[in-house]
Amino acid sequence: MIQAGITNVKKILATALIVAFATVMTGCGTNFGTTEDGKQKYRWKFTVTAGANSTWYTAAQLFGEELDKQSNGRMKLQIFTGERLSAGEPVAGVEQLMDGAKDFSYNSPIIYAGINPKFGAVVMPFRFTSVEEGHEALQGSGGEAYRKLLAENGVELLGFGESGMRQVTNSKRPIKTPADMKGLKLRIPGFGLYTDFYRTVGANPTTMPFSEVFTAIQQGAIDGQENPVDVIYSADLQAVQPYLSIWNYSYDPLILGMNKDLYESLSDEDKQIVRTAAQKANTFQINENRKQESIKLQEMEESGIQAYEMTDDEVEQFRASLAPLYDKYRDIYGDELSKEFIPEGEK
Known part of the structure; x- marks a missing residue:
């Protein structure tokens, strides 16, 4: 009797382990039955x-x-x-997506670069001067290079959203030249x-968690930070940072990624549903992000932040010193990727 009970317990534990493993392998959001006509939910x-x-x-x-x-x-x-x-x-979180422990995410390539530095190529300083230019580069061979890199790491690319051009704020002085840095x-x-x-x-x-930045600025532990306008505004950094320099130094897109094994398990019909929905979501996100940026920038200026937009000549003073940086990352x-994302004239 005791032996039989032990055997049953072992069977239950083994079954539980198999179910748990299967859940991890198929993602947090697994299937849950079928419809009357046999389609997967x-x-x-x-x-x-x-x-x-x-x-x-949104x-x-x-x-x-x-x-x-x-x-x-069928899809929730x-x-x-x-x-x-x-x-x-x-x-x-990106590792979870790659491993299949979750299903979808929006993440900056900067986050992916924490796993493989190659993902950071698109945010190379002064490669692009506007969000339009950066987005266009990702619609062609640049985007295809990312699709291949993501696939090698277990992620299906469902297109790009957009965080925006990254700017710099500080509490000391306006930044116009490298000497000001x-x-x-x-x-x-x-x-x-x-x-x-x-x-x-x-x-x-x-470096520090972004959640600590506001307090660190208040306490004088740091002088400033860099981010797109949307992030600066949302964190209310204009309340503690009097100077904003707009130099559009780094284009930061968003990767809409799906676990690749999960994607490959779908029927052709369901793959098309996912791709169509992703295209609509990305288009909406980009348009909304661009529309809101100018509104938020105006509100920040009205609240007292001094926003200075660098001239082309001022930006060039920063860019002119970067040849060694470009050479280093071309090797990486x-x-x-270097062909697509190292600035022209520095390849």
């Missing part, structure tokens, strides 16, 4: 790094609505803000390319 999970007031989140909502509509209710999407499925850690302690993402760039132009870059990126 799905429950999927989608994470974004930003909060519920962001265009990232675009994810639109994506879910389109999935539900086009699949006649649950959205999590602030990388809640990975305890607020964006890089860990000297000695400024600026918070940056934990990203080797940005660390190298800011050291090259004379700043003192440091390889020929295909």
